[in-house]
Amino acid sequence: MPKEIKSYRLDNQYLFIHKEAITDSDFGLDNTAELIDNGFGIYSSVRVKNKIGPLKSEFYRVAMCRRGFVTVDCGLETFTHQRNTIHFNFPSQLFSLYNKSDDMFAYYILFTEKFIEDILPLNSIQQQFPFLDYEGVPFFQLTESESTEIEELFFKIDNEIKRNQKLLKQAIQLYIKLILIAANRSYERQKLAKKVEPKKDGTVVTRFKKLVGQHFLTKRSVSDYASILAITPNHLSKLVKEQSGKTASSFIEEMLLMEAKALLRHTELTISEIAYQLNFSDPSHFNKFFKKGTALTPLRYRNQK
Structure with a gap:
């Protein structure tokens, strides 16, 4: 075990923390260490390391599994990430990944607070999306249709990156919000959220x-x-x-x-x-x-x- 739990920023070197190497996959940013606007990355699990962490990161992580399984630690909770499950990590939260099956396949996005602050005010993000709060449930099962909907949003981000047209950052911001909204609808459908009345303060x-x-x-x-x-x-x-x-x-x-x-x-x-x-x-x-x-x-x- 390590003598300390390291914390990492989202930068060009972070690729080599979660990937074995730059890959020949053409999905998202699998084949580059570059980030979008120094604050966003989107990847598949192709050549993702068999073991990551424990570590803390100074950014958000959203991951959805489509095949196989892997064990994930979020904070002090441990989950088996398998088909149609989604999990969320937020800044300063503990994260580990291990026990990955050979056929495991997932999509994930990484983004900083600065990248999303224009569209998701940080003083209200936990109220809008309670799974981004340490008191919320960071990991839950989706239905097949919910997974397909979110997967399509991952594909739309991938397509935006490939097109590389004007207002790329703004388009990605919108798709991130749509992913969070879709996940939150599932969260509320399953009654995972606490019943809290909105307060002006x-x-x-x-x-x-x-x-x-x-x-x-x-x-x-x-x-x-x-x-x-x-x-x-x-x-x-x-x-x-x-x-x-x-x-x-x-x-x-x-x-x-x-x-x-x-x-x-x-x-x-x-x-x-x-x-x-x-x-x-x-x-x-x-x-x-x-x-x-x-x-x-x-x-x-x-x-x-």
């Missing part, structure tokens, strides 16, 4: 959760986030409680606990090293925090995996 809570995901290692108090959001800690706590049923501090603690679990499960770091990497003052404080959240000591959690 919903974007504040969405921004808070995003900020926690970015800064939980260094900012541990509600007042830290309230200051960034230019509201009082009491008002932020009230909004979070009204819209999620949870306290604002519990979101910070949950992110910290998820990171601790990932490091215990996927690295060779000692308990003490993990404690200090997570900015605990000493290992005993970390042990107390972890046991409160899991009823297990860090060592027992690591040994039971």
Whole structure:
């Protein structure tokens, strides 16, 4: 196991993290390390590596399997990716791929927040598409017709890239949104989404959760986030409680606990090293925090995996 979980940006070198080599497939960007507008890539699983990760990425990933199977870790959950399943990863989330069948075939797209910000405001994307939130369900089964519909959208993006005409980025942005809309219709059909009434201050809570995901290692108090959001800690706590049923501090603690679990499960770091990497003052404080959240000591959690 590695000594740390690396985080990767979407750049020209990332191709060699997920592919064995540039391929002779003419689908999407299989045959090049270049990206569209430095923030978008579309690929088939031709020559995808047998094992990827564990890693974190600073971009979104959407993948749909059409044949065979592969095991995928999203965050701390493990799924078998098989025909007509779709999965989503968002920035800073843990990702692993392994145990790939010889006949596995899938399509996937990678895109940065900057690439989609014109068409999908980042302060509302989690409300529109709950599978892009760590509390949502990142992996689910599609019907054959739903898979065909999304596959056709992948083909349309591929066709846009081959034509390479004006407003290519804008066309791809629209197809990304259509893919997310189609997936969300399946998500809602299966009643995977929590029933949450839209709130006028919903974007504040969405921004808070995003900020926690970015800064939980260094900012541990509600007042830290309230200051960034230019509201009082009491008002932020009230909004979070009204819209999620949870306290604002519990979101910070949950992110910290998820990171601790990932490091215990996927690295060779000692308990003490993990404690200090997570900015605990000493290992005993970390042990107390972890046991409160899991009823297990860090060592027992690591040994039971």
